Amino acid sequence: MTMNLLTVAEIAAQMRVSKMTVYRLVQSGEMHGIRFGRSYRVPETSVQQYLESVNSGTDFRTPTS
Template identity: 40%
Template sequence: MEQQLLTVPEVMTVLRLGRCTVYDLIRSGRLESIKVGRSRRVPAAAIDAFVCQLREEAA
C-alpha cells in the first residue's frame, strides 16, 4: 500500500526542497497539509497537485 500521508522530511526528499521552503509552501497554502495531533502531514495527492501547478505556471 502506498503512503497516503507524508511527513515534512519525506516531502523534502520527494520535492528535493529544504525544510523552511516546505513549511513556507504549507503556510502560504500552495501545498496542502493536515494536522494529526501535533504532527503536520502532507497528503500524497497534494504533492502531485503542487507539481501540476508548477508545470502550469511554467507553461
C-alpha cells in the same frame, strides 16, 4: 479509500528542497497539509497537484472556473 500521508521530511527529500520550504508551502496554502499536534502530514495527491500547478504555471491557490 486510503489516503497516503507524507511527512514534511519525506516531501523535502522527494522534491530536493529544505523542510522549511515545505513548511512555507503548507502555511501559505500552496500545498494542503493536515496538522497532527506539532507536525504536519500532507496528502500525496496534494504534492502531485502542487507540482502540476508549478509545471503548468497556474496558481494552485486560485480556483479555476
